[in-house]
Amino acid sequence: MESNTKSIVTRIATPADYKYAESIASEMAYSAAKRGTGIANRTPEYILNKMKDGQAVIAIDTENDTWAGFSCMEVWEHEKYVAKSGLIVAPDYRGIGISKSIKTTLFELCRTKFPRAKLFSLSTSPAVMHINLELGYRVVPNEEILQDELFLRGCTSWVNYVELMNKQHTELPYVAMVYDPSKEATLSVVPAMVNPDVKQEAIICDASFSEVNLGAVAAI
Numbered sequence: 001m002e003s004n005t006k007s008i009v010t011r012i013a014t015p016a017d018y019k020y021a022e023s024i025a026s027e028m029a030y031s032a033a034k035r036g037t038g039i040a041n042r043t044p045e046y047i048l049n050k051m052k053d054g055q056a057v058i059a060i061d062t063e064n065d066t067w068a069g070f071s072c073m074e075v076w077e078h079e080k081y082v083a084k085s086g087l088i089v090a091p092d093y094r095g096i097g098i099s100k101s102i103k104t105t106l107f108e109l110c111r112t113k114f115p116r117a118k119l120f121s122l123s124t125s126p127a128v129m130h131i132n133l134e135l136g137y138r139v140v141p142n143e144e145i146l147q148d149e150l151f152l153r154g155c156t157s158w159v160n161y162v163e164l165m166n167k168q169h170t171e172l173p174y175v176a177m178v179y180d181p182s183k184e185a186t187l188s189v190v191p192a193m194v195n196p197d198v199k200q201e202a203i204i205c206d207a208s209f210s211e212v213n214l215g216a217v218a219a220i
Contacts, residue, residue: 068093119179137177
């Protein structure tokens with residue numbers, strides 16, 4: 001399939017997107033199984049709830065009313081950490097830059113909800129790391145993150161971040177990256193207006209499917 005990027009719109013998910021939840025969950029499960037990650041599957045109900053909570057970003061091909069990509073947030077119980085996770089691009093739309101569009105849109109959403117947050121990313125994907133660097137992230141040692149007590153508790157996410165960071169014997173070790181808004185206050189993608197009623201102190205995390213193994217997300 002030859003995709004027309006002009007017809008693809010990336011935005012916060014709305015009720016009109018609920019119909020895609022089952023297909024998105026199915027593609028996530030297939031991709032994870034194919035890559036042998038061992039990451040728990042997300043159900044259609046999980047995807048649907050993320051959409052209802054305003055914690056999901058979706059890319060839609062408006063020409064044929066099809067989802068092209070998806071990603072969402074995870075929130076720790078104490079709300080000091082938030083995770084951007086589950087980045088997935090539909091097979092027919094890989095290789096045209098959709099992953100970057102989704103990550104940037106979700107980055108803006110996280111910054112709007114948590115304007116003073118530090119953003120944390122954990123990925124094996126060079127393409128994801130490249131996008132992160134463009135957004136202002138820096139690489140940090142895994143040990144630095146694992147020494148943070150708040151990081152080690154309060155997480156009910158489907159991703160076991162601690163286990164992933166300890167898997168340094170794997171062929172593709174996970175790399176931790178952090179964005180500090182206090183040092184990147186002028187970053188152009190950060191919205192000028194933020195909601196004063198949202199939580200102010202959090203660290204936003206990102207666990208993304210690897211683009212290296214089997215192209216689970218689109219290449220840039």
